[in-house]
Amino acid sequence: MSTHTTQSAHDEAQTTDILRLEDVTKQFGNVTAVDNLSFSVSEREILGFIGPNGAGKSTTFDCVSGTMAPTDGEIYYRGENVTGVPQHALVEKGIARTYQTFRPLNDRTVLENIALSQMPNSLFSFADFRADTEQRAREICEQVGLGDVVDQTPDELPHAGMLRLEIGRALGTDPDLLLVDEPFAGLTSDEIDRTADLFTSLREGGMTLVVIDHNMHGLLDLVDRVIVISFGEKIAEGTPAEIRDDPTVQEAYLGGEI
Amino acid sequence: MTQVDLEPRYVVGIVCFIGLISAPFLLPILTLRQLTAALFLGMFAMSWDYVSGYTGQLSFGHSMFFGIGGYTAAVLNLELGLTPVLAILVGTIAAGIAGLAVGFPALRLEGPYLALITLIAPLVLVQIVNIFPGTLGGDAGLPSPAGLVSVDEPIGILSTIGFETVFVHETIVYYYLALALFLAIYALFYVFTRSYVGSIFTAIHEDEDAVRSVGINAAKFKVFAFTMSGTVGGLAGAAFVHTAGEPNPGEILSIVVSIEVVLVSILGGMGTITGPAAAGIVYYFVRDALQTSSLTIPVLDATVGHISMALFFAIALLVLFFLPKGALPWVTEWSRDILERRSQRSESPS
Ligand SMILES: Nc1ncnc2c1ncn2[C@@H]1O[C@H](COP(=O)(O)OP(=O)(O)OP(=O)(O)O)[C@@H](O)[C@H]1O
Numbered sequence: 049m050s051t052h053t054t055q056s057a058h059d060e061a062q063t064t065d066i067l068r069l070e071d072v073t074k075q076f077g078n079v080t081a082v083d084n085l086s087f088s089v090s091e092r093e094i095l096g097f098i099g100p101n102g103a104g105k106s107t108t109f110d111c112v113s114g115t116m117a118p119t120d121g122e123i124y125y126r127g128e129n130v131t132g133v134p135q136h137a138l139v140e141k142g143i144a145r146t147y148q149t150f151r152p153l154n155d156r157t158v159l160e161n162i163a164l165s166q167m168p169n170s171l172f173s174f175a176d177f178r179a180d181t182e183q184r185a186r187e188i189c190e191q192v193g194l195g196d197v198v199d200q201t202p203d204e205l206p207h208a209g210m211l212r213l214e215i216g217r218a219l220g221t222d223p224d225l226l227l228v229d230e231p232f233a234g235l236t237s238d239e240i241d242r243t244a245d246l247f248t249s250l251r252e253g254g255m256t257l258v259v260i261d262h263n264m265h266g267l268l269d270l271v272d273r274v275i276v277i278s279f280g281e282k283i284a285e286g287t288p289a290e291i292r293d294d295p296t297v298q299e300a301y302l303g304g305e306i
Numbered sequence: 307m308t309q310v311d312l313e314p315r316y317v318v319g320i321v322c323f324i325g326l327i328s329a330p331f332l333l334p335i336l337t338l339r340q341l342t343a344a345l346f347l348g349m350f351a352m353s354w355d356y357v358s359g360y361t362g363q364l365s366f367g368h369s370m371f372f373g374i375g376g377y378t379a380a381v382l383n384l385e386l387g388l389t390p391v392l393a394i395l396v397g398t399i400a401a402g403i404a405g406l407a408v409g410f411p412a413l414r415l416e417g418p419y420l421a422l423i424t425l426i427a428p429l430v431l432v433q434i435v436n437i438f439p440g441t442l443g444g445d446a447g448l449p450s451p452a453g454l455v456s457v458d459e460p461i462g463i464l465s466t467i468g469f470e471t472v473f474v475h476e477t478i479v480y481y482y483l484a485l486a487l488f489l490a491i492y493a494l495f496y497v498f499t500r501s502y503v504g505s506i507f508t509a510i511h512e513d514e515d516a517v518r519s520v521g522i523n524a525a526k527f528k529v530f531a532f533t534m535s536g537t538v539g540g541l542a543g544a545a546f547v548h549t550a551g552e553p554n555p556g557e558i559l560s561i562v563v564s565i566e567v568v569l570v571s572i573l574g575g576m577g578t579i580t581g582p583a584a585a586g587i588v589y590y591f592v593r594d595a596l597q598t599s600s601l602t603i604p605v606l607d608a609t610v611g612h613i614s615m616a617l618f619f620a621i622a623l624l625v626l627f628f629l630p631k632g633a634l635p636w637v638t639e640w641s642r643d644i645l646e647r648r649s650q651r652s653e654s655p656s
């Protein structure tokens with residue numbers, strides 16, 4: 049394969065893919081959490097990213113979001129190689145994430161938590177952000193369903209509220225690509241529906257989403273496509289229906305529910 | 307009620323400000339000298355609070371910054387004859403560079419490891435001072451460098467309003483210089499910590515991942531906090547040796563100074579700036595009162611002065627135990643409770 053064809057393949061990919069992983073590997077000592085993983089995400093897609101416990105889903109998010117650099121392989125965002133770029137720089141480019149274990153700031157209100165996402169990443173900024181910042185933070189609270197509890201502290205929120213806070217803070221960065229780590233765990237089916245509706249509306253606004261889950265329950269009606277990983281490796285890829293009937297996937301879940 | 311209510315904290319602030327401004331007219335001259343030194347302890351404590359109280363990067367060796375600032379300025383003035391202003395400027399920059407130099411490794415170190423590194427740094431500096439007793443004065447310290455402002459003869463206005471002798475005039479001038487610096491540093495830290503920068507600092511303290519996830523370079527803010535803290539601490543140290551104090555280890559470099567600054571800040575209320583500033587002043591006088599007290603304690607048959615440090619730290623421990631968040635947050639909460647109760651009472655018709 050000549051470099052020329054590689055280059056044109058990249059150019060082509062650039063027009064449709066917002067994100068592409070090429071042979072991404074992440075090792076912790078001699079544990080290989082992510083093993084030669086390659087996949088891409090199309091613009092305005094909602095991609096499901098599933099796998100059993102410890103499969104390497106969160107670690108994949110860590111690598112893509114810049115939380116930690118992969119041991120090997122490349123990550124392209126809109127055609128640009130962003131492997132190892134620090135998280136704050138990737139957020140500026142448009143990649144945001146939520147954490148599986150929520151990261152609330154317990155020393156401040158919900159509104160102030162969201163307002164953090166509006167603060168400038170510069171040491172000296174003399175513009176008066178206060179009014180604008182607060183207005184925008186309130187809008188985000190409304191958008192994610194925290195409008196009534198802006199003055200509460202995170203520890204007063206129920207689990208679903210904490211999830212909304214996590215999503216709201218990510219939305220505050222105006223992302224083009226949103227990585228959501230296991231949003232549906234611990235939610236009632238009613239809350240799952242509402243959260244899925246939020247994701248759908250975000251996609252209608254032009255956003256691309258990758259949503260992690262253990263299984264297909266919350267994802268069936270939401271996602272366009274699913275990628276399944278097990279022990280860090282991709283074992284299947286397809287529509288939700290295809291994945292459910294895939295024997296390899298069933299085996300990976302050891303007959304448990306997919 | 308139609309009268310305009312000024313928030314109590316502003317009233318307290320204004321009263322304190324007026325008190326400090328008029329201190330030379332209210333206090334005996336020796337007490338004024340002590341107050342000058344006490345202001346510097348307040349400045350030291352504020353500089354610690356800015357980095358440790360806000361971002362949570364615990365420094366147990368802040369005296370390295372006061373010492374670097376103070377010793378650099380003193381040596382430049384004594385050995386090379388630099389003017390005090392220039393010497394203070396260079397001392398400040400040197401301490402700022404030290405802040406930067408600590409800030410970077412601090413990114414990779416957490417909790418006890420950072421505390422240990424910062425604890426060791428001033429110990430090394432104390433050793434260096436002892437290795438070069440000629441230029442650095444050793445244990446006994448250096449002689450005072452030239453005063454920031456030289457007061458060689460009586461100042462006209464001060465004489466007309468009743469102050470006599472050059473010594474008194476010099477004391478008053480140094481007091482106002484220290485007060486101006488104290489207020490300037492307070493204002494600077496206040497503006498920064500009450501802006502979005504302070505909000506990012508405390509967010510870093512709470513959860514660095516959250517800060518990075520919204521596109522903020524947490525590392526940059528952490529290094530900035532250390533650098534600015536070091537710079538201001540160095541400025542205070544340098545100004546100290548050119549006004550109220552002498553460049554000796556016990557005043558600006560020893561580990562006791564570092565520990566006292568931490569203690570002052572925690573007692574006053576970490577992450578408030580105001581608390582450590584005020585606590586620094588109070589601390590200085592309480593410590594002094596205990597040290598000089600000749601009151602005899604009956605059973606032990608010792609004077610308070612003899613066991614002052616033990617007593618002092620025991621009191622500090624008690625305060626920490628009963629007010630773990632420090633004095634200022636406690637007073638704030640307490641006064642808020644009272645106000646709320648009062649407004650409830652005036653609202654209810656009975
Ligand atoms: N910081 C780390 N240090 C060492 N090992 C790690 C680290 N983070 C993850 N691992 C290991 O990597 C593997 C993948 O973990 P990861 O959290 O990515 O799985 P996951 O698919 O998100 O699982 P879950 O569904 O439980 O969230 C696990 O074996 C885990 O123990």
Ligand SMILES: [Mg+2]
Pocket residue numbers: 105106107148
């Ligand atoms: Mg996970």
